[in-house]
Amino acid sequence: MRKAILIPFIVFCVALNAQDLEGSWKLIEENGREITDKEVVRIYQDGYYAEGAKDAGTNEFLWALGGEYAEGDYQEMPDFNTKNPKVVGNTFDPKLSFMEGNSKIKINNVTQVQVWKRISENQNDLSGNWVITGRKRDGEISRRTPGERRTIKILGGDRFQWVAFNSATREFFGSGGGTYSAEDGKYVEDIDFFSKDNSRVGAKLDFHYDVQEGEWHHQGKSSKGDPIYEVWSPYAEAYTE
Numbered sequence: 001m002r003k004a005i006l007i008p009f010i011v012f013c014v015a016l017n018a019q020d021l022e023g024s025w026k027l028i029e030e031n032g033r034e035i036t037d038k039e040v041v042r043i044y045q046d047g048y049y050a051e052g053a054k055d056a057g058t059n060e061f062l063w064a065l066g067g068e069y070a071e072g073d074y075q076e077m078p079d080f081n082t083k084n085p086k087v088v089g090n091t092f093d094p095k096l097s098f099m100e101g102n103s104k105i106k107i108n109n110v111t112q113v114q115v116w117k118r119i120s121e122n123q124n125d126l127s128g129n130w131v132i133t134g135r136k137r138d139g140e141i142s143r144r145t146p147g148e149r150r151t152i153k154i155l156g157g158d159r160f161q162w163v164a165f166n167s168a169t170r171e172f173f174g175s176g177g178g179t180y181s182a183e184d185g186k187y188v189e190d191i192d193f194f195s196k197d198n199s200r201v202g203a204k205l206d207f208h209y210d211v212q213e214g215e216w217h218h219q220g221k222s223s224k225g226d227p228i229y230e231v232w233s234p235y236a237e238a239y240t241e
Helices: 008-021
Strands: 023-030 038-045 048-055 061-070 075-081 095-099 104-108 113-120 128-137 140-143 149-156 159-166 171-183 186-194 204-212 215-221 227-234
Touching: 038 061, 038 149, 038 159, 038 186, 048 149, 048 159, 048 171, 048 186, 061 159, 061 171, 075 159, 128 215, 140 227, 149 171
Parallel strands: none
Antiparallel strands: 023 038, 023 113, 038 048, 048 061, 061 075, 095 104, 104 113, 128 140, 128 149, 128 227, 149 159, 159 171, 171 186, 186 204, 204 215, 215 227
């Protein structure tokens, strides 16, 4: 896995920036134009970011992109990008600056200037970036080690996004996201976008969750109504390139 190497004397500043940036953000302006025709949400959590977009009127899925990011001298290292798959595997260093305290950020990547508004910085038991490492079938949990093809789920603020992709081939298999809550073992998703079937937008899914030895055990029924039992592990610990 790519790791950003940071000089020791800036660690304290980096920690402060990480605390400020983590959570969920909504795109409100691009190149001086207010964004009203689409809804674009980005999540930053645990050194990873994910972005999902849909048409505001039709709920049609527009794009998903994301990957690792580095603090301090801000950098992005895409793992998936449906808008431009060719950028996967590269490193970019757009200029990121905070505005109005910590309530907005501006990202300038030369070709476009975006303004994002913070929509949530809530933290709970499941805040983090996760990768699926197990499923239960017939009472037995089968394990797998995430490789180039993997499924992640990132939760930051009150937003979630899952993405299935292959970073080596730059293939994208699907994504969905929305708002969620996690409290007292009950995990609830409200779907805002879904790449494979936008008719599922607006659906509410209820699950039971339990954190066991640092892993997220997730059980309930899928959006198709099928019973599921999944094990999700912290991405930074489970994934090896």
